[in-house]
Amino acid sequence: SQQGEEDPQALSIQEGENATMNCSYKTSINNLQWYRQNSGRGLVHLILIRSNEREKHSGRLRVTLDTSKKSSSLLITASRAADTASYFCATDASGTYKYIFGTGTRLKVLA
Amino acid sequence: EADIYQTPRYLVIGTGKKITLECSQTMGHDKMYWYQQDPGMELHLIHYSYGVNSTEKGDLSSESTVSRIRTEHFPLTLESARPSHTSQYLCASSASGSRDTQYFGPGTRLTVL
Numbered sequence: 001s002q003q004g005e006e007d008p009q010a011l012s013i014q015e016g017e018n019a020t021m022n023c024s025y026k027t028s029i030n031n032l033q034w035y036r037q038n039s040g041r042g043l044v045h046l047i048l049i050r051s052n053e054r055e056k057h058s059g060r061l062r063v064t065l066d067t068s069k070k071s072s073s074l075l076i077t078a079s080r081a082a083d084t085a086s087y088f089c090a091t092d093a094s095g096t097y098k099y100i101f102g103t104g105t106r107l108k109v110l111a
Numbered sequence: 112e113a114d115i116y117q118t119p120r121y122l123v124i125g126t127g128k129k130i131t132l133e134c135s136q137t138m139g140h141d142k143m144y145w146y147q148q149d150p151g152m153e154l155h156l157i158h159y160s161y162g163v164n165s166t167e168k169g170d171l172s173s174e175s176t177v178s179r180i181r182t183e184h185f186p187l188t189l190e191s192a193r194p195s196h197t198s199q200y201l202c203a204s205s206a207s208g209s210r211d212t213q214y215f216g217p218g219t220r221l222t223v224l
Contacts, residue, residue: 033212042117042201042215043154088154092211097142097161098169099213101154 006089006102014110019076021105023089024069030092032065033099034074037086046074046087081111114138117202117216124192125224132187132219134202143185144213146201147171154201160185192223 006023013019023032031050035043049056049065049072056063062075076083086106090099115136124130134143141162146154146169156169160179174196175189185204189196199220203213 031211035213035215040199040218040220042217043203043213045212045214048212086151090213097205097211098156098159099144099211100156100170101146103153104151106151 006105008105010106012108013079015079015081017079019079019107021074021087023072023102025091032072033090034063035088035090079109081109084109115204115214115216117219119219121220123222126193128192130189130192132200134185134216135183136204140204141207142205144203145187148199148201194223197221197223
């Protein structure tokens with residue numbers, strides 16, 4: 001079964017608004033990563049948060065991690081049309097180098 | 112900009128053909144991965160490698176095979192393509208160490224008729 005489940009599956013917002021997407025996972029992890037994928041392309045790494053961190057920022061991105069609830073959220077502030085993409089969380093299973101990707105959230109930012 | 116390349120970007124072939132999808136990276140990364148992704152869906156790990164002469168099957172069963180003879184090269188081969196193999200194939204690599212960011216290639220979109 002999937003390690004990472006994301007919600008919502010799809011999100012449509014107006015430019016300038018904030019977008020929040022959530023990821024839940026099942027097993028203990030070393031770290032959790034968020035990636036962006038533009039249509040038909042490879043994934044681009046956005047941010048990594050370690051299991052002993054609770055919050056991390058990078059530009060307009062803010063990621064939180066709650067290991068007790070096995071969940072993470074990605075917040076994109078002041079969204080732009082160029083943020084339109086699919087966003088995936090990826091978790092590593094402790095003790096392995098494998099990453100399991102979530103189902104993804106398709107974000108559409110309307111100009 | 113990630114230095115990881117995949118060729119071809121698009122491939123349309125007939126059933127029964129043997130194909131090899133190429134993946135190369137110039138970052139000296141030990142770990143390399145192949146994922147399969149249907150449009151709008153999640154990624155499924157089909158093969159991975161921790162280094163030269165090391166290959167492992169991933170979580171999704173696949174009829175493909177891989178080899179890792181050189182650090183920079185991780186080709187994926189389908190001996191006899193079928194329409195069920197139609198999908199996007201993504202290659203990724205990551206360095207050893209504590210920060211396991213994966214760098215992805217642009218993908219190969221395979222269509223088997």
